Amino acid sequence: MLQEKPGQLHPSWQAVIGEELNQPYMQSLRAFLKQEKAAGKTIYPPSPLIFNAFNHTPFDKVRVVIIGQDPYHGQDNGLPQAHGLSFSVPAGVRLPPSLQNIYKEIETDLNIKMSKNGDLTPWAEQGVLLLNATLTVEQATAGAHQNKGWEQFTDAAIAALNAHRQNLVFVLWGSYAQKKGAIIDEKKHLVLKSVHPSPLSAHRGFFGNHQFSKINQYLIAHQQPAINWQL
Secondary structure, rough: OOOHHHOOOHHHHHHHHHHHHHHHEEEHHHHHHHHHHHHHOOOEEHHOOOHHHHOOOOHHHHOOOEEEEOOOOOOOOOOOOOOOOOOOOOOOOOOOOHHHHHHHHHHHHOOOOOOOOOHHHHOOOOOEEEEEEEOOEOOOOOOOOOOOOOHHHHHHHHHHHHHHHHEEEEEEEEHHHHHHHOOOOOOOOOEEEEOOOOOOOOOOOOOOOHHHHHHHHHHHHHOOOOOOOOO
């Protein structure tokens, strides 16, 4: 259940998009989530982790944005896969197929060896905003919370980054992310696009896109430290 008070949203984000939490669409979203919880449905990620991406990556610390769609809706080893960071899973949870492919591309692109740990929190703490378009989902029901208001909230976050920050890298994998990122000013920011890392599409242009090295090259060119992608 989403807490009534927006205090769980990092103050830096509260300053730029906090007003969104008071809009009618967010009030409707809260009511929907309460209703689902009251009906006995399990919602992922757990309530304290809904704003995890924002809390690990304050607004003024964002350097890279990787846009996902839905939180994971399953469990593994008795743990929810979703913990509020796009593509990431908690330590101890097996790597989902898309994350396996992300790791494969990193290994090829940067000539480093990745572990079996799928917790991407170290990326988030370096300024990689791992933002899903929808921040909650019903257990075992993909897309159950789409078009309930989350997309408008996360659109506001992207719009604020686009408007108020400079020289960010936006990573748009697949048609959904590319549509969501359509507002980004490519004169101010680097926009990297490819097919999604899903096994259904990764062989059509995700593998070999060298985007992780491109991100670091851009950051270094703009006097910022590279991201350490190794986990």
